[in-house]
Amino acid sequence: MTAKTFAQKAIEQASGIPDLVPGQIVDAYPDLYMSHTASWRCIRTLEKMGVDKLYDVDRVAMVMDHLSPAMTAKTASDHSLCRSFARRMGVKNFFDVNAGIAHIVLMENGLIRPGQFVIGTDSHSTIYGALGAFGTGVGFSEITAAWVTGKLWVKVPESVRIEIDGELGSGIYAKDIMLKLIGDLGADGLTYCSVEFTGSYVESMSVSERMTFCNLAMEMGAKNAFVAPDDITFAYLDEAGVPREELKVLLPDEGAEYRSTVRLDGATLSPQIAVPHTVDNVLPVGDVAGTKLDQVFIGSCANAKYDDLVIAADVLSGHKVSRDVRLIVTPASAKIMAQASASGVLATLIEAGAMITNPGCGACAGNGGAMADGETTLSTANRNFQGRMGSYDSKIFLSSPATAAASAIRGVITDPREIEAVVA
The missing domain is CATH 3.30.499.10 (Aconitase, domain 3)
Incomplete structure (x- = not known):
């Protein structure tokens, strides 16, 4: 065969x-x-x-x-x-x-x-x-x-x-x-x-x-x-x-x-960021570091799982969100939100200055978190199309939760390794 x-x-x-x-x-x-x-x-x-x-x-x-x-x-x-x-x-x-x-x-x-x-x-x-x-x-x-x-x-x-x-x-x-x-x-x-x-x-x-x-x-x-x-x-x-007995695992054949x-090679990689207005317009974070932000959104089905919230909380721990930035965190599910609450992750995010919203698609689907003309958001979502988050005259960058959290602290796009070094 x-x-x-x-x-x-x-x-x-x-x-x-x-x-x-x-x-x-x-x-x-x-x-x-x-x-x-x-x-x-x-x-x-x-x-x-x-x-x-x-x-x-x-x-x-x-x-x-x-x-x-x-x-x-x-x-x-x-x-x-x-x-x-x-x-x-x-x-x-x-x-x-x-x-x-x-x-x-x-x-x-x-x-x-x-x-x-x-x-x-x-x-x-x-x-x-x-x-x-x-x-x-x-x-x-x-x-x-x-x-x-x-x-x-x-x-x-x-x-x-x-x-x-x-x-x-x-x-x-x-x-x-x-x-x-x-x-x-x-x-x-x-x-x-x-x-x-x-x-x-x-x-x-x-x-x-x-x-x-x-x-x-x-x-x-x-x-x-x-x-x-x-x-x-x-x-x-x-x-x-x-139940494991109900699983029907399908695996590709050798030689397919x-x-x-x-x-x-993951070892060669640096933090990456998608710049406006397409997801495939990708650069190393360092190429756009210092870009002023008005909002940071940590959410979506791509990056609002419990592990993602932990990563953001670890970066934010001991820091405060820039007074010039709105940090919106939207957990992916009620279960994840409850877990983050029980573990203290939500408390860390709130203490840093984040606003926690109810579980769901949230700003990723245009449900809150809209931007005004000329504003910029750094988001952990999966798309950065023009007009997706409010004004058509606004900009969306995409990154990991770590990059998003680090950038929320400084108010500009920031390589997370700089913040992690401070925390360590």
Whole structure:
């Protein structure tokens, strides 16, 4: 038999069709369909179609994360429609405005498992590859169709291996690696490719770091991303309450064919930053150090996990946020917020001068944290498109939580290694 990549195996399993090759189009049956706050679009479409029966309600997951809590009567009405629909249809996997970001919430609750084929109304659904699943973003029409028919067509992607070895230096994190890759490969460098991350550094990463990797793979155009499940994965799934006997791990075969292999030595890396107005416009932090900031945002599905908040708190400990900067911290989920509260991480952030908001997408999705004309934000989110956070005449830079925290202290873009040296 021909050696197969992870993507080939995942789509073969979801479609029931053997021996698929890149470029082939098949009908696949996803294991889970995620839709966020705008699930109301799907519901309204069903109403117009006169459809009142779902293919498999247990595969439906709805999370009210993008606009939480509601700020307008329109959003409140949309939330209300989603709640009533979920009750009427018996959607068990419904998470309201208090839960947090959809991707993180689903993973915490054991709904994402190795080998699954998962679709979601968010382009960063590639994040599910952190647990060895095939995750990909789709539109609301595709989710609506899956609700009714249980399937959607998918083209088998070509696969690319990204090998990362070497230890990272002080002040350098998973986000820096991904920004470097995005800058080198470009926003369309891996369009519709399945990205398989491997190498000694990848094997040592926490699930949180794997989430950052797989989440940001989308910013290179990837269809999905994947890290091979291992004991680190299984420990996370144990905590999420997933029985090991239910796991169906899919691994690429030795000798599988890849379009290309990309290699990076983590030991050569310095802190990276994406500068306005595209994610692939990446430079070493030192190239823009000293740039004045008005706001710093630590949040999003890319970098608001517990580990990310710890990194920021470690840098901020013993320091104060510049009086000229607004530091907004938005934990990714209620569980993460509770953990950060219990451990003292939130207290450290607050004492430094941070404003803590409720779990959710927050400023990343334009829900608070808007900028005025001429203002600049340094964000840990995954996108820095013009106008994404308020005024079209404002600027967004992207960095790791460490760089963001260090910059909040000085009020200008700062290499985190300078602050860490002071703390040490």
